[in-house]
Amino acid sequence: MxxxxxxxxxxxxxxxxxxxxxxxxxxxxxxxxxxxxxxxxxSREALLEALLGQGFDTLRAQALQSLDAPDPAGALVSWLRRLAIASTRYEGLPASVMEALRDPDSRLHASCEGLRAAAADLLARAQRSGQVRRDLNAGELPATTNAVAWAARQTAGSAELVDRYLSLLVDGLMAGEVEATG
Incomplete structure (x- = not known):
């Protein structure tokens, strides 16, 4: 084979x-x-790296391309959506990614670090524009996006649910007052 x-x-x-x-x-x-x-x-990590590496590289490239977008916050949110949807592909994937980020010896670590660095660049640009709160750090983005993916996967895993959860998260990312909805 x-x-x-x-x-x-x-x-x-x-x-x-x-x-x-x-x-x-x-x-x-x-x-x-x-x-x-x-x-x-x-190892399982080597197999996951083989399956996910190309997708992670694509996400990283998309983030780098988004650094020139006219709307920094929009570019960040659009990229986070792609990341969250990709993270719903397999049950347990968000946990595997977070574990790889914590373990520099993991085969997935380099790919995950590339994603984190790309997210940091998008976040910094959106923060400099004043659109995204300054107290958010780049390490929190993968964790919160993975939380969105995990939550969506637990219920239905649909792109619509990812969008809904992500919009709730994004409200917390934006600078300025957050309006209460009820």
Missing amino acids: ACVSRRAAARATFAEQGTDASLREVARRAGVGIGTLYRHFP
């Missing part, structure tokens, strides 16, 4: 069972032995 088949099997397994799914199940779906899977992906 080609490596693409192992990745496809991992995507399908993680989509159905979450990032804690059995690697034996991934190997079974790929039609290979567990040893073959481990030769290509020596």
Whole structure:
């Protein structure tokens, strides 16, 4: 079997069972032995990195492209939405990302750090514009966005629910008085 088949099997397994799914199940779906899977992906983190790395690179590139957008806060919010929706792809993904951010030895750490750095640049630009509160730090963005993704995944995981939760979060990000709604 080609490596693409192992990745496809991992995507399908993680989509159905979450990032804690059995690697034996991934190997079974790929039609290979567990040893073959481990030769290509020596750990769960290595497999997740192979599945998520390209998506993380795309998100990072989108953030960098958004640094020239005319509306800094709008660019930040749009990017956070893409990040939150991507984080709902697999059950357990937000927790895996947060764990990778805390563990510099994780295979996912570099990809996650790239996302955090891109988020920091978008946040700093929006803060300099006066649109986003200054007391927010870049480390809080992935945590709160992952919380939105986790909450959406627990209920329905739809893009509409991510938008709703994210709009509630964004109200707290913006500078100035937050109006109470009722």
